[in-house]
Amino acid sequence: MSKLWKVTLMILVTITLVAAVALVIIFKFTGDKQQTAPTADEILESSVDVPEITTNLADGSFIKISFKIQMNNEDAKAEAEKRDFQMKDIIIEQLSQMKPADFNGEQGKTHLKARLKEKINQIMQDGKVEQVYITSFILQ
Template sequence: MFKNKLVNIMLIIIIALTLVGVITLVLFNHFTSEPDPDREPTIDEIIAQSYVSDEIMTNLLSNDFVRTQFHIHVDSRKTLREIEKRDFQIENIILRTLSGKRSPDLAGASGIEELENELRNQINEVLQDGSVVQVYTTSWVIQ
């Protein structure tokens, strides 16, 4: 390149240091960028962070019975692992809550929404790490 070897070595060192600096800056920005906490989760994130309860059938106070199933969306994978370990407590909360209701209390969209909110609050009381974002009713039969 140049006739002077010292200039060639200095240019190579400067280019190498510049490349290392640029790569370091790009990697630093990539790994330290926080995701936007206000953005809506994608469907893949919801599915990956959801616990699916077993189908539960129980009697209601009004001598009817309900058969239902829930998807419980949590805020992190750590919370999902905890809720999977606490599955018996989750089912107990669902059974106790449902058995204390009458069929008119559960009728319609407002009844289901009220039940989902009540279950979310009760499950959050049990969890030590993280919280339940939303409870989704995926199966629902009252007879």
């Protein structure tokens, strides 16, 4: 009986070691590729500034607003810089449909940023918008 226990124990230890080695190999090569938030420098390197735009809103009041648009890579940034006039057109078009009440609270600005991201991504070919930041905002 003791010989049977030794053989069984050896088989279990061998299976456990093989499984452990397999797991190490799998995690090493596939990796646990977690998305880390970009650093401030990385955001700046891939971002385009949209200088202050002054335009009328739907009710006749006006807004002064500027943006920083974060792209997903440097090729997208270069394309966005070339499409500056198109991005400004999209921004003015979206703003002209809004009323001052549409900007109330965090939700209003978040909705605007989401719409701008969607509309600008429709014209992009070499990348996409990751995030839209409002860098100045005056509503009168």
